[in-house]
Amino acid sequence: MPAEIQAAGRLPRPENRRLQLLDAAAKLFCQHGFHATSMRDIARAVDMLSGSIYYHFSSKQEILLAVYTEGARRIGELVDAAVEPETDPWARLEAASAAHLNALSVTHRDYAQVMIRTLPQEADGIGAQLRDIRRDYEAKFRRLIDSLPLPSDVDRHYLRLMLIGALNWSHVWYKPGGDRPEVVAKAFIQTLRRRTENGAQTP
Amino acid sequence: MPAEIQAAGRLPRPENRRLQLLDAAAKLFCQHGFHATSMRDIARAVDMLSGSIYYHFSSKQEILLAVYTEGARRIGELVDAAVEPETDPWARLEAASAAHLNALSVTHRDYAQVMIRTLPQEADGIGAQLRDIRRDYEAKFRRLIDSLPLPSDVDRHYLRLMLIGALNWSHVWYKPGGDRPEVVAKAFIQTLRRRTENGAQTP
Amino acid sequence: MPAEIQAAGRLPRPENRRLQLLDAAAKLFCQHGFHATSMRDIARAVDMLSGSIYYHFSSKQEILLAVYTEGARRIGELVDAAVEPETDPWARLEAASAAHLNALSVTHRDYAQVMIRTLPQEADGIGAQLRDIRRDYEAKFRRLIDSLPLPSDVDRHYLRLMLIGALNWSHVWYKPGGDRPEVVAKAFIQTLRRRTENGAQTP
Amino acid sequence: MPAEIQAAGRLPRPENRRLQLLDAAAKLFCQHGFHATSMRDIARAVDMLSGSIYYHFSSKQEILLAVYTEGARRIGELVDAAVEPETDPWARLEAASAAHLNALSVTHRDYAQVMIRTLPQEADGIGAQLRDIRRDYEAKFRRLIDSLPLPSDVDRHYLRLMLIGALNWSHVWYKPGGDRPEVVAKAFIQTLRRRTENGAQTP
DNA sequence: CATGAATGAGCGTTCATTCAT
DNA sequence: CATGAATGAACGCTCATTCAT
Numbered sequence: 001m002p003a004e005i006q007a008a009g010r011l012p013r014p015e016n017r018r019l020q021l022l023d024a025a026a027k028l029f030c031q032h033g034f035h036a037t038s039m040r041d042i043a044r045a046v047d048m049l050s051g052s053i054y055y056h057f058s059s060k061q062e063i064l065l066a067v068y069t070e071g072a073r074r075i076g077e078l079v080d081a082a083v084e085p086e087t088d089p090w091a092r093l094e095a096a097s098a099a100h101l102n103a104l105s106v107t108h109r110d111y112a113q114v115m116i117r118t119l120p121q122e123a124d125g126i127g128a129q130l131r132d133i134r135r136d137y138e139a140k141f142r143r144l145i146d147s148l149p150l151p152s153d154v155d156r157h158y159l160r161l162m163l164i165g166a167l168n169w170s171h172v173w174y175k176p177g178g179d180r181p182e183v184v185a186k187a188f189i190q191t192l193r194r195r196t197e198n199g200a201q202t203p
Numbered sequence: 204m205p206a207e208i209q210a211a212g213r214l215p216r217p218e219n220r221r222l223q224l225l226d227a228a229a230k231l232f233c234q235h236g237f238h239a240t241s242m243r244d245i246a247r248a249v250d251m252l253s254g255s256i257y258y259h260f261s262s263k264q265e266i267l268l269a270v271y272t273e274g275a276r277r278i279g280e281l282v283d284a285a286v287e288p289e290t291d292p293w294a295r296l297e298a299a300s301a302a303h304l305n306a307l308s309v310t311h312r313d314y315a316q317v318m319i320r321t322l323p324q325e326a327d328g329i330g331a332q333l334r335d336i337r338r339d340y341e342a343k344f345r346r347l348i349d350s351l352p353l354p355s356d357v358d359r360h361y362l363r364l365m366l367i368g369a370l371n372w373s374h375v376w377y378k379p380g381g382d383r384p385e386v387v388a389k390a391f392i393q394t395l396r397r398r399t400e401n402g403a404q405t406p
Numbered sequence: 407m408p409a410e411i412q413a414a415g416r417l418p419r420p421e422n423r424r425l426q427l428l429d430a431a432a433k434l435f436c437q438h439g440f441h442a443t444s445m446r447d448i449a450r451a452v453d454m455l456s457g458s459i460y461y462h463f464s465s466k467q468e469i470l471l472a473v474y475t476e477g478a479r480r481i482g483e484l485v486d487a488a489v490e491p492e493t494d495p496w497a498r499l500e501a502a503s504a505a506h507l508n509a510l511s512v513t514h515r516d517y518a519q520v521m522i523r524t525l526p527q528e529a530d531g532i533g534a535q536l537r538d539i540r541r542d543y544e545a546k547f548r549r550l551i552d553s554l555p556l557p558s559d560v561d562r563h564y565l566r567l568m569l570i571g572a573l574n575w576s577h578v579w580y581k582p583g584g585d586r587p588e589v590v591a592k593a594f595i596q597t598l599r600r601r602t603e604n605g606a607q608t609p
Numbered sequence: 610m611p612a613e614i615q616a617a618g619r620l621p622r623p624e625n626r627r628l629q630l631l632d633a634a635a636k637l638f639c640q641h642g643f644h645a646t647s648m649r650d651i652a653r654a655v656d657m658l659s660g661s662i663y664y665h666f667s668s669k670q671e672i673l674l675a676v677y678t679e680g681a682r683r684i685g686e687l688v689d690a691a692v693e694p695e696t697d698p699w700a701r702l703e704a705a706s707a708a709h710l711n712a713l714s715v716t717h718r719d720y721a722q723v724m725i726r727t728l729p730q731e732a733d734g735i736g737a738q739l740r741d742i743r744r745d746y747e748a749k750f751r752r753l754i755d756s757l758p759l760p761s762d763v764d765r766h767y768l769r770l771m772l773i774g775a776l777n778w779s780h781v782w783y784k785p786g787g788d789r790p791e792v793v794a795k796a797f798i799q800t801l802r803r804r805t806e807n808g809a810q811t812p
Numbered sequence: 813c814a815t816g817a818a819t820g821a822g823c824g825t826t827c828a829t830t831c832a833t
Numbered sequence: 834c835a836t837g838a839a840t841g842a843a844c845g846c847t848c849a850t851t852c853a854t
Contacts, residue, residue, distance in 0.1 A: 017817080033325050035238035039845060051846075052818050060845065117322075119375075122236055158390040161376055162369040169368025172322075187361040191395060220834080242828060254830075255835045263828065423838080439731050441644035445824060457826075458839050466824065523728075525781075528642055564796040567782055568775040575774025578728075593767040600803035626813080648849060660851075661814045669849065 018056045020046045026067045026110035034064055034118055061126050064118065071115030072133045075103040079140055089147045090193055093163075096144055098185035100167050105174040105181060116168050138164065159192060221259045223249045229270045229313035237267055237321055264329050267321065274318030275336045278306040282343055292350045293396055296366075299347055301388035303370050308377045308384060319371050341367065362395060424462045426452045432473045432516035440470055440524055467532050470524065477521030478539045481509040485546055495553045496599055499569075502550055504591035506573050511580040511587060522574050544570065565598060627665045629655045635676045635719035643673055643727055670735050673727065677739055680724030681746045684712040688749055698756045699802055702772075705753055707794035709776050714783045714790060725777050747773065768801060 024045035028037040039060055043050040057063045082099035086092040103112040115137075120130035145160045166188055174184075227248035231240040242263055246253040260266045285302035289295045306315045318340075323333035348363045369391055377387075430451035434443040445466055449456040463469045488505035492498045509518040521543075526536035551566045572594055580590075633654035637646040648669055652659040666672045691708035695701040712721045724746075729739035754769045775797055783793075 031324070033236075033238060033322075035236060036325060038843075040843080049819060050844095051820075051822095051848085054846065055817060119236075121234075122239065155390055158387065159394065161372070162365070162391055162394060165370070165372025165375075166365040166368035168372055169364070172368075173364055184361065187358055188365055191362065191365060241826075243826085252836060253828080254837080254839095257829070257831095258834060437730070439642075439644060439728075441642060442731060444822075446822080455840060455842095456824080457841075457843095460825070461838060525642075527640075528645065561796055564793065565800065567778070568771070568797055568800060571775035571778025571781075572771040573774070574778055575770070578774075579770055590767065593764055594771055597768065597771060598800060647847075649847085658815060659849080660816080660818095663850070663852095664813060 071111035094189040101181035274314035297392040304384035477517035500595040507587035680720035710790035
């Protein structure tokens, strides 16, 4: 087989294997959690011996870090792509929310959920790195919310926490057959949006 | 020792011991997670040998179930007590939210966070029971939201999911020195409330 | 069975078990070396599972430390007892040497050889402690040699190193059927002793 | 590249590589011991992958055997060269002792110490071969001692064991900054020599 | 000559759990 | 009520070694 054909659109085998491991780990971490997943579980999922994993990753933590990083990359990419064509600040935030929900619940379920649900303090040596990844990703939402044309009395801080909480909690209730992510995002954003446009306050 | 003295203000010893174990387990589950906490950790925290725990609980899962149950009971009690004196539906929801946040972040941190953060699927044999406890507790919020005088076009479903998500995500960002739970609750409820009073008008 | 009989001259079972482990470890460390002996080897030798060892010792290093300490205690005890009845400095040194050889080759072969042969640098966390134990034991010989009536031109330093080296190297060549330790000790001490009494020097 | 250039002062590459491996192994075996050194450690030290070692050596034991052999060769060469110019039997023994100490502590530290310190019984399949190498080397000292003009009552056997023990134990106490090997050897030999010249007279 | 990728056994250690005392 | 002592399985990880490329 000519090398050209092999190279056409396919990663070389070794990288493939690393990816298989990452996929399996993401799936298992998502399903059972980091601590409840063993190296043997991951190895079994890709038909490998547990010791062989260490050729590709130097520790269990490193796998988590890789899944985390990849999760942030994927969800971030989706959000960026969704935001880019929009110009209206609210439309941008809604698009970002839909993309976030979509990644978390559908497109990149395993990777994204691991990143959202695994608390940095759970992983012994890499807590700080996980926190950084989270912070960098959440900065996207911070910027989108900073761009909203809001009356000065609106607390952008709690608006952000509310939206992110609402979005991230979706992993608890979201079911594949339910409303599409865009529908959910629209509902969430509408709720937040009223406040701005009418400016009224409750005592 | 006369039984009177022992009974004065104190539970009988065995119940006392069980409670100590539960407290220690709640604290440790909250700090490190269920899977990252060992029976030895719990035993050490109450100055006991790990084998002795089995006099009080038949398995690690049973401890989790007990913490979960107690967490739901405590947070539920707080919410009920907070709601009771209020009559206005929005005020009731705000009071409930404040109580929920208060339990989760201050008053019953350990128990409440275990119940909120430990996903039913993480615990092998008791997933269904955990799910039931969660459902029963969340029903309180469902009822409160059902009582809101909302225009018919408002989707109570997403309003509930949004509020609960926002509230429960607080464990990620809430810090002891920050705004008091009532302040946060007021901010969240105000955001949701706008929608009602001004009617829905999306572009 | 009355408790008195059980207690007569026999250690309680638990201490017995620890001692069995220590004996087995000493034997195996002596035979194959510390690194070439596994916890499973030790466990098997006392008909236990490897995990069960950890009820008695918290790590493999701790076992080595215990064997080392016990080795030093036993050999030291033998040396002290042998030296005590003697008054002549040379006789005391010879008695000490015989006791040392005896412990190392016959009476406490396993424990003593582990202490003599295992280099402190071989055991990761306890190197300093092992070194201290060795130093304390060797101090006995230092004192004995300091008490010798030697002409001022004799270097006690090298005399000590020579004797200790000669004694400790015995583990390489000593065979159970050979000369008794007292014979070897007498031969060694005689060789060293000439120098003193005649005071002659070679250019 | 012309072979001439390659050959100028340098061994052909493959032999070079083998020697690098041997050097690295000697150093690591000397520092940490045979069992505490892994093939990966050796490979890393010469910037190779552990699997690649097997092109040069068929097993870890074979490396040890090679180091051992080379250690014996080097120390033997040094001893022979030192002995050769001397004619007086005592001077020859002293020269040999100095050369032995010098190899062990300075000139060929790594190789020589591995050969002296690694006990044949520690290496699973090659114990007999290691024993032979040691025996062949020690024969040099046996011959030197057999040539000494000693009174018939002197036990050449224990004289040899004492000297070899004293010399070989030096790895425990010798420090680079201390007396030069020749000084130590002179001190040792003087001590042994008294006996001869004055005749034996034990009380 | 050497690598990349793996194997299979084994490492020291920890786990939840049991049970006679 | 609790301990002391253990079990048996599993943990994350490292080992010497193999072999197609």
